[in-house]
Amino acid sequence: MESFIEFIDVNLEFNGKPILSGISFKVCKPELVLILGPNGAGKTTLLRLIVGMLKPSSGFVRVLGRDPHRDRSTRRLIGYVPQRERIDPSIPMLVKDVILMGRLLSKQLPRIVTYKDEEEALNIASKLGIDDLWYESYSHLSGGEQQRVLIARALASDPRILLLDEPFSAIDASSMKHIVDTVYEEYRRGVCMMVVLHDATPLMEHATKILLLNKRLIAFGDPDTVLREDLLKETYMRTIHFYVRDGTRFMGGVDSHA
Amino acid sequence: MLDILSPLLAKALIATIIASIVSASISPHIVLRGLSALGAALAHAALAGATLSLTLGINPTLGALVVSVIFAVLSGYGGERMGGRSDMVIGMIFGSSTAIAVLAVALSSPYISSAWRFLVGDVLGITDYELIELTSLGVATIIILIVFHGELKYTLFDPESAEAYGLNVRFYRYLVLLVASLCTVVNLRVVGSLLTELLIAAPAVIAYEFTHSFEKLRNQAIAIALLSSMAGFVVAIILNLPISGVVGVTMLLTYIAASILSVKRRRCGSRAHIRCVKEIFRE
Ligand SMILES: Nc1ncnc2c1ncn2[C@@H]1O[C@H](COP(=O)(O)OP(=O)(O)OP(=O)(O)O)[C@@H](O)[C@H]1O
Ligand SMILES: [Mg+2]
Numbered sequence: 001m002e003s004f005i006e007f008i009d010v011n012l013e014f015n016g017k018p019i020l021s022g023i024s025f026k027v028c029k030p031e032l033v034l035i036l037g038p039n040g041a042g043k044t045t046l047l048r049l050i051v052g053m054l055k056p057s058s059g060f061v062r063v064l065g066r067d068p069h070r071d072r073s074t075r076r077l078i079g080y081v082p083q084r085e086r087i088d089p090s091i092p093m094l095v096k097d098v099i100l101m102g103r104l105l106s107k108q109l110p111r112i113v114t115y116k117d118e119e120e121a122l123n124i125a126s127k128l129g130i131d132d133l134w135y136e137s138y139s140h141l142s143g144g145e146q147q148r149v150l151i152a153r154a155l156a157s158d159p160r161i162l163l164l165d166e167p168f169s170a171i172d173a174s175s176m177k178h179i180v181d182t183v184y185e186e187y188r189r190g191v192c193m194m195v196v197l198h199d200a201t202p203l204m205e206h207a208t209k210i211l212l213l214n215k216r217l218i219a220f221g222d223p224d225t226v227l228r229e230d231l232l233k234e235t236y237m238r239t240i241h242f243y244v245r246d247g248t249r250f251m252g253g254v255d256s257h258a
Numbered sequence: 259m260l261d262i263l264s265p266l267l268a269k270a271l272i273a274t275i276i277a278s279i280v281s282a283s284i285s286p287h288i289v290l291r292g293l294s295a296l297g298a299a300l301a302h303a304a305l306a307g308a309t310l311s312l313t314l315g316i317n318p319t320l321g322a323l324v325v326s327v328i329f330a331v332l333s334g335y336g337g338e339r340m341g342g343r344s345d346m347v348i349g350m351i352f353g354s355s356t357a358i359a360v361l362a363v364a365l366s367s368p369y370i371s372s373a374w375r376f377l378v379g380d381v382l383g384i385t386d387y388e389l390i391e392l393t394s395l396g397v398a399t400i401i402i403l404i405v406f407h408g409e410l411k412y413t414l415f416d417p418e419s420a421e422a423y424g425l426n427v428r429f430y431r432y433l434v435l436l437v438a439s440l441c442t443v444v445n446l447r448v449v450g451s452l453l454t455e456l457l458i459a460a461p462a463v464i465a466y467e468f469t470h471s472f473e474k475l476r477n478q479a480i481a482i483a484l485l486s487s488m489a490g491f492v493v494a495i496i497l498n499l500p501i502s503g504v505v506g507v508t509m510l511l512t513y514i515a516a517s518i519l520s521v522k523r524r525r526c527g528s529r530a531h532i533r534c535v536k537e538i539f540r541e
Contacts (some may be wrong), residue, residue: 101420140470
């Protein structure tokens with residue numbers, strides 16, 4: 001069976017400086033993978049390799065059986081939600097424009113918005129509780145609302161793989177709940193989810209796989225086998241407390257995102 | 259006083275309308291991408307191309323087009339090499355274009371008055387052939403901007419995600435530079451290289467005060483440019499003043515009025531306003 005994501009001994013360097021070394025793992029079926037690691041661990045870089053925006057210095061990346069860097073059409077099957085801070089809020093954009101961007105750019109040229117596109121995009125927005133913001137200016141929204149808009153945009157292209165980069169940084173509780181529910185629901189629908197997190201607590205109960213990263217792959221596997229204090233210490237290079245309360249896993253000692 | 263229905267005035271009016279629409283359509287892309295200074299530099303490159311062509315005896319529009327496109331591509335490339343900073347490249351374009359223009363004019367004293375036309379514009383002196391050139395370039399610009407509207411907008415707003423969808427962000431950056439150089443050539447005959455920059459930058463800067471949607475920004479920029487250039491045109495004809503100068507001043511006055519009336523500055527949009535109030539009460 002064709003795997004969703006496969007890394008085979010991937011190395012990546014920027015100007016001779018190694019950023020990621022010897023990364024190998026395979027995601028065979030739709031999973032909910034949490035990617036954990038400290039600042040500068042290469043988490044964003046790993047996502048960019050999956051999208052095909054970066055080419056490994058050596059090794060192979062396979063996404064749905066294809067090379068995403070060479071075969072650009074693979075990118076239409078991937079939804080990518082970048083770190084929110086990377087977007088310039090001074091550009092006048094309505095929430096509607098941002099969400100439709102996902103639908104439009106997954107089409108071939110010439111890209112034209114149809115009535116059906118708007119309808120589907122609005123449906124996705126209502127799932128995330130942002131349909132009443134449809135005609136608002138994106139830059140006026142709170143951090144959590146902006147994050148939900150970006151997730152709605154990624155879902156609007158109906159991806160088979162969804163990549164989220166730090167979706168919980170600086171957001172309110174209600175946005176967090178909407179996002180956790182949506183992520184879990186999409187996973188249940190058969191979308192393969194890869195979520196980069198600094199602190200895994202919000203999604204811990206739903207995760208099916210954990211990937212610990214710090215320039216190299218520390219561990220990849222089921223939460224029960226990977227979430228050990230020694231492996232977490234190797235990843236974050238300091239002691240991370242990990243505990244289970246009422247059957248729910250918690251991580252302590254991971255600073256709020258720097 | 260000139261007859262309103264004279265062919266001279268009609269041609270001038272058409273040229274002014276086309277230049278306003280074309281400039282205002284590209285205006286949001288130039289202003290929001292932080293390329294306003296480049297617009298001015300490209301206008302000088304077009305001037306250098308036009309004056310050089312006069313000296314060499316070739317079609318000045320073609321010369322202006324070639325030189326401004328070359329400089330546009332160079333600025334894109336130079337900006338990439340400098341890690342996105344293009345101010346030095348823009349300075350170089352300014353300096354070298356002015357130098358070329360000065361030399362070209364000096365070498366061809368019989369054409370000195372023609373060169374002056376490119377510097378400050380001479381829309382009343384526009385010929386039928388020039389009007390056709392200007393219209394074709396204007397139509398080409400508008401078609402590119404309409405066809406690639408979404409791509410240009412999205413690569414500007416969020417280049418990283420646009421790239422993740424498979425768009426070639428670099429291609430669209432160069433496309434904006436190309437369209438900007440077409441636009442400066444359109445403006446050269448109408449308002450001249452000195453005022454092109456104002457026509458390209460002002461409409462979006464003014465409209466930015468009033469809207470939060472990219473399309474509305476563009477449409478309002480076009481409306482503002484048309485209104486102020488028409489007003490400027492009429493005043494210039496009545497008072498017998500240079501059209502380009504009056505159009506420039508009208509644009510400036512519109513900008514001052516817009517800043518005073520700005521919706522954004524008085525309240526940052528209703529919802530954001532409510533949020534500000536909520537936050538104050540929470541404290
Ligand atoms: N385009 C680039 N050129 C050079 N170095 C880069 C580039 N992009 C990333 N890096 C470097 O690669 C390393 C990993 O960066 P990356 O953004 O993947 O980390 P991260 O795990 O996502 O960190 P954060 O938690 O801060 O988002 C960093 O040291 C960064 O400086
Ligand atoms: Mg990152």
